[in-house]
Amino acid sequence: FQTEQIARLSALVRTLLEMSNLQAVPRDDCIELAPLADEIVTDLTPLAQKKQITLHQECEDIHIIGSDALIYRMLFNLVENAIKYNQPGGSVQITISRSNGKAILRVADTGPGIPADCRDSIFQPFFRVDKSRSREMGGVGLGLALVREIAVLHGGGVTVESSSENGTTFAVTLPLAQPC
Ligand code: ATP
Ligand code: MG
16 A cells, blocks of 8 residues: 555544444533634644645634534534645635524635535535545545534534635534523
């Protein structure tokens, strides 16, 4: 096996483990979304610097009930993509707000966009847009499938809210909780 193949397979195994039996993961943490976003920004800053992307966030003081580990992974995967599929000098904006009694988590990037006919398929396991199939991009195409699993498991959903040659915005909607 080549090193890239090993890296790919271990990434696959890790994600499959995460996807297995997600229903069994307890979802009773009270999660403050702003500190969670801070943590993700801190954890992804090295990757962002490597790719010359700046990270920004604007987070209202919002709580949800769920699995802290899974919600972390969900937002992490979206922000990781927003960095990975961006262009040098680009930016990523995380926005967490309240709307119609729901929490909305948006991740907006300044990348090349997602072709209209791929905007549903990208949530399927192993689907990757042609350009990102190259080795240098790494990844196996499971990140967004996991994002959707986690959102649905928490009573919410995820969509490509907008996408053009100037960038893409993903939006996750989740039920709000009272401060706890
Ligand atoms: P993995 O997340 O498993 O490491 P991956 O990033 O290729 O691999 P997904 O996160 O599921 O897999 O994304 C699927 C595909 O959707 C990507 O390969 C890429 O082509 C496209 N994509 C995802 N996010 C973006 C984005 N923000 N901008 C442009 N294309 C994107
Ligand atoms: Mg990904």
